[in-house]
Amino acid sequence: MTTLRTPGPTIGVVGGGQLGRMLAEAAAPLGVEVVVLDPTPDCPAALVARDQIVADFDDEAGIRDLAERADVLTFEIELADQNVMDRISEETGTPVHPKPSTLETIHDKLVQxxxxxxxxxxxxxFRKVDDADDIREAIDDYGAPVMLKARTGGYDGRGNVPVESKADAEDALESVAGPAMVESFVDFEREVSVIAVKGDDEVATFPLGENVHEDEILRETIVPARSSEAVTERAYDVARDVLEVMDGRGVYGIELFEATDGEILLNEIAPRPHNSGHWTIEGTQTSQFEQHTRAVLGWPLGSTALRSPTVMTNLLGDVDEEQPAxxxxxxxxxxxPGAALHWYGKQQARPLRKMGHVTVTGDEGTDSIDDLLETARELEAAVTFQS
Structure with missing residues (x-):
């Protein structure tokens, strides 16, 4: 077995948003340096990363520079160009995890x-959509409403449009403005997610989280999820099956529906740390960001054991228009007590933009999930955005 030492290697990250920032924060105690590539000067990760390369996510020269400065490449945003990363990885010998082939699968929701x-x-x-008639036929087959999704480019709920009736099909397709697919609308009891990790020769899953969305944007994650033991185990089984399809080491955010009949259905996958896993920083022995660091480097994974019941709530831009953050x-x-603030360091606040999050932890047997959720909501409501 190779003996690991610190100071350790350097991870090159395509993307320097809040995920890159928290990844750099988690890597530093391990002696691992992070260099990020992001088109926004002084991006959120820049304050805590070793350095930033200012370049677009598909900039070949910038990604080559990143690869030459890193021992492994990864990404924190799906806008990374898989073809460029694959080509540069071959030319420089710097591996990419998760693999560009997985990113290619994720990029197109229909392919996924x-x-x-x-x-x-x-x-x-689900089915492919070429025109509004395809949406109308889906409504005939699946019933209304259906969910129209942009096949590419959509994330954080962007590009997802509920279609309530056949009369809405044309407008919905126009709003997506690109290749699309349609899914039946799932009658679900709750939305849940498994943060899962592929290591060098091991797999780990974090405790099941329950997610609350509004306007297709994640607002809260509650852990442990208020699901039965049987449903929870089924969610883990599905997550492990998903990992079998994914290629390459790293953290995967696996969003699931718990249907009213107890069945688990896959919603979407993110091949990176995920908003619904931010609670792990305070809530588990090893955060999703430390796990991603360990995984992409091929290091042993840490424990995913739950420290305490935990609730995470996002701090979204409570502004009418863009303004200094x-x-x-x-x-x-x-x-x-038990509350933690995470501010992402974004320079501009926009309506519903994710600006930070608050985590509230409690003592098992003393603090109920409902109490923690109420506290988290009160703390979130007290925050104000100032110009």
């Missing part, structure tokens, strides 16, 4: 669903 269905992963009924009235968060 087809591959997963072929592998036996349970997914909602600042946050006020955080004294209540800082003064609440």
């Amino acid at each position: 669903k087809r591959e997963l269905e072929d592998a036996g992963v349970p997914v909602p009924p 600042a946050v006020g009235d955080i004294d209540e968060i800082l003064g609440t």
Whole structure:
């Protein structure tokens, strides 16, 4: 077995948003340096990473520079160009994890669903959309509403449009503005997610999280999820099946529906740390960001054991229009036992933009999930955005 030492290697990350920032924060105690590539000067990760290369996510020269400075490449945003990364990895010998082939699968939701269905992963009924008539036919077959999804470019709920009736088909397709697919609308009890990790020769899963969305944007994650033991185990089984389809080491955010009949259906996959896993920083022995660091380097994975019941709530831009980012009235968060503030360092606040998050942890047997959720909501509501 190779003896690991610190100071350790350097990870090159395509993307320097909040995920890159928290990845750099987690890597530093391990003696691992992070260099990020992002088109926004002084991006959120720049403050804590070793360095930033200012370049677009598909900039070949920039990614080559990143590869030459790193021992392994990874990405924190799906806008990374898989073809460029694959080519530069071959030319420089710097490996990419997860593999560019996985990124290629993820980029197109229709391709993603087809591959997963072929592998036996349970997914909602879906079909390709070429025109509005395809949406109308889906409504005939699946019933209304249906969910229209942009096949490429959509993330954080962007590009997902509920279609309530056949009369709405034309407008919905126009709003997606590109290749699309349609899914049946799942009658679900709750939305859940498994943060799963592929290591060098091991797999790990974090405790099941329950997610609350509004307007297709994640608002809260509750752990442990309020699901039965049987449903929870089924979610883990599906997540492990998903990992069999994915190629390369790293963290995967696996979003699932718990249907009203108890069945688990796959919603979407993110081949990177995920918003619904931010709670792991305070809530588990090893955070998703440290796990991603360990995994892409081929290091042993850490424990995913739950420290305590945990609730995470996002701090979204509570502004009417874009303005310089600042946050006020955080004294209540800082003064609440078990509460932790994470501010992402974004320079501009926009309506519903993810600016940070708050985590609230409690003692098992003393603090109920409902109590933690109420506290998290009160703390989030007290925060104000100031210009």
